Amino acid sequence: MFSAFIKGYITVHASGPYKERLINLCGKRGIYVWDIENEEDIVSFHILKKDYDALNRLLEKTAAKAVLVEKHGLPFLLNQVKRKIYLLFGFAFGVSFILILQCFIWNIRIEGNEAITRSQFEKFLIEEKIIIPSLASSIDCYKLKDTILSSFDEVSWVSIEKKGCSLRIIVKEKSDVVDLVDEAQYRKDLYAKNDGVIVSIITRSGVPNVKKGDRVKKGDLLVCGEIPIYNEEGIVKNTQLCIADADIVIESDLCRHIYIPFQYKNKDYIKEKSFPWICIGGIEVSPVKKLNQTNNMEVIKEYSCHNRLNKLSNALCFGRYHVKWYDYQIVSYTDQEKNRLIQEKTDYLMKRMQEKNITIKQKNVTIQKNDKKWDIIVNFQIWTKQ
Amino acid sequence: MFKKLFNAKNQTNEITKKLKLPYENIFDDIVICMTGDSSIFVENYKGVLEYSSECIVLRGRKQEIKICGEHIFISYYTDECMKMTGVFRSVQIGCFRHL
Numbered sequence: 001m002f003s004a005f006i007k008g009y010i011t012v013h014a015s016g017p018y019k020e021r022l023i024n025l026c027g028k029r030g031i032y033v034w035d036i037e038n039e040e041d042i043v044s045f046h047i048l049k050k051d052y053d054a055l056n057r058l059l060e061k062t063a064a065k066a067v068l069v070e071k072h073g074l075p076f077l078l079n080q081v082k083r084k085i086y087l088l089f090g091f092a093f094g095v096s097f098i099l100i101l102q103c104f105i106w107n108i109r110i111e112g113n114e115a116i117t118r119s120q121f122e123k124f125l126i127e128e129k130i131i132i133p134s135l136a137s138s139i140d141c142y143k144l145k146d147t148i149l150s151s152f153d154e155v156s157w158v159s160i161e162k163k164g165c166s167l168r169i170i171v172k173e174k175s176d177v178v179d180l181v182d183e184a185q186y187r188k189d190l191y192a193k194n195d196g197v198i199v200s201i202i203t204r205s206g207v208p209n210v211k212k213g214d215r216v217k218k219g220d221l222l223v224c225g226e227i228p229i230y231n232e233e234g235i236v237k238n239t240q241l242c243i244a245d246a247d248i249v250i251e252s253d254l255c256r257h258i259y260i261p262f263q264y265k266n267k268d269y270i271k272e273k274s275f276p277w278i279c280i281g282g283i284e285v286s287p288v289k290k291l292n293q294t295n296n297m298e299v300i301k302e303y304s305c306h307n308r309l310n311k312l313s314n315a316l317c318f319g320r321y322h323v324k325w326y327d328y329q330i331v332s333y334t335d336q337e338k339n340r341l342i343q344e345k346t347d348y349l350m351k352r353m354q355e356k357n358i359t360i361k362q363k364n365v366t367i368q369k370n371d372k373k374w375d376i377i378v379n380f381q382i383w384t385k386q
Numbered sequence: 387m388f389k390k391l392f393n394a395k396n397q398t399n400e401i402t403k404k405l406k407l408p409y410e411n412i413f414d415d416i417v418i419c420m421t422g423d424s425s426i427f428v429e430n431y432k433g434v435l436e437y438s439s440e441c442i443v444l445r446g447r448k449q450e451i452k453i454c455g456e457h458i459f460i461s462y463y464t465d466e467c468m469k470m471t472g473v474f475r476s477v478q479i480g481c482f483r484h485l
Contacts, residue, residue: 024433027465036460038439045460 008049008073016064019043025058049075101281101316104133107166115154115173124151133281136162187241190223192216193386196252206244222248222386248386251361254353258345258376260338265328272325277301278318288321298324342367342376349378359383416446423474426453429467442470452478 014022023043026033031054036045047055052068059066081088108130110121125131128147130139141160148158148171157172190206198214206223210216223244231237277286288299304319333341342365350360362381367374402412410417410430419427428444428451435450436443439458444451455474462469 020434020437023437023460023463027433027463030465032462032464034460034462036437036463038437038458043437 008075011070187225188243196250203246254380267326
């Protein structure tokens, strides 16, 4: 079937009194015939495209009539394509475009980094002339690995993999390495994380340096990890190291400012429209760029890239811009609105602190008036666990 | 004369058997391979005498083969072999067409 498709074959319907003779003559003359079916007075069969002329010559001998019903195969497809040559060019251009894009790196993934930030890594890669897009063949993974190990002391192991259009860098930092040192020989002290007064201290291991009611500053030693061992005369004979562990609560003051302007823009949205955008090779094309960028419009960018295209996100990405035009009036806050806003922002601050395990004991709000805005000073008295 | 013919055929038969030669090539007989009642493969025929969706008559050197059934469909046909599919009910050997 596949070879017949490549060569091209046709479906013929033959009718006449001597159909069987036609089939016999086809066999005798070397015309390969298949899928022969007889329905009432018509015999339908397939023959190769090259045998059609030979079949026509046989029709006279057998007084049969043959009608070409269907054409199948590559030669007929190519004929159709010849008439629409631009489709072929478009297809060829598309394929070559994709093939060219595949030669570049469009995405860099860095995994396993904690001490070293992503921006530090990106800065390092830019210095090594590895940017998006970069020719994949120009990146030497072994050389880059050695450079990373020599440039970053925190990195103990690195793996670099080129996968498709993506460069994947996996690092293992030295802090991840488990110390095989005997814990008894390791000393760790506890220091204060912020200024305040000690409210309570329960020491589990180590020697406490402070007591309840002491005022401490940030960085002061709270519990020492070195336990002195005294002899009978009260002289320090030896020291034992340990990891200091204690529950310490420090009371401190925290001040936060909330600014609320006297007036705000009351927006009345008039029109909303969306425009497509496409980014090819980092160059973005969109009709939004030609719009008059005024202060009276809001623009939201939406990405429509499918997850599978994520690796090519910098090479080919598309989406829509949602633009809203509005008219506005400058309106002053009423007292009610102002109080509501203050309450909302204060609650938000308190919620954030509670998420960090900070207990709020007291809250004091002071409102001051500046030139253009209200300055709300919120003083908290907080208890933090060290 | 008939005895001579019979003796000649017997001898040919014996030689073919002893030398283990293919019978269909020596005697120019039709070869029919049937798979269940759905597929028939035929070789060594001279041509098709009659063809319809219920019946097909093939001509051999000395005899005719009539195959009856339903929805008879010729998968391929060449000078040497052909394959048919369908639901076959009977295969008869004899003389079916009076020319």
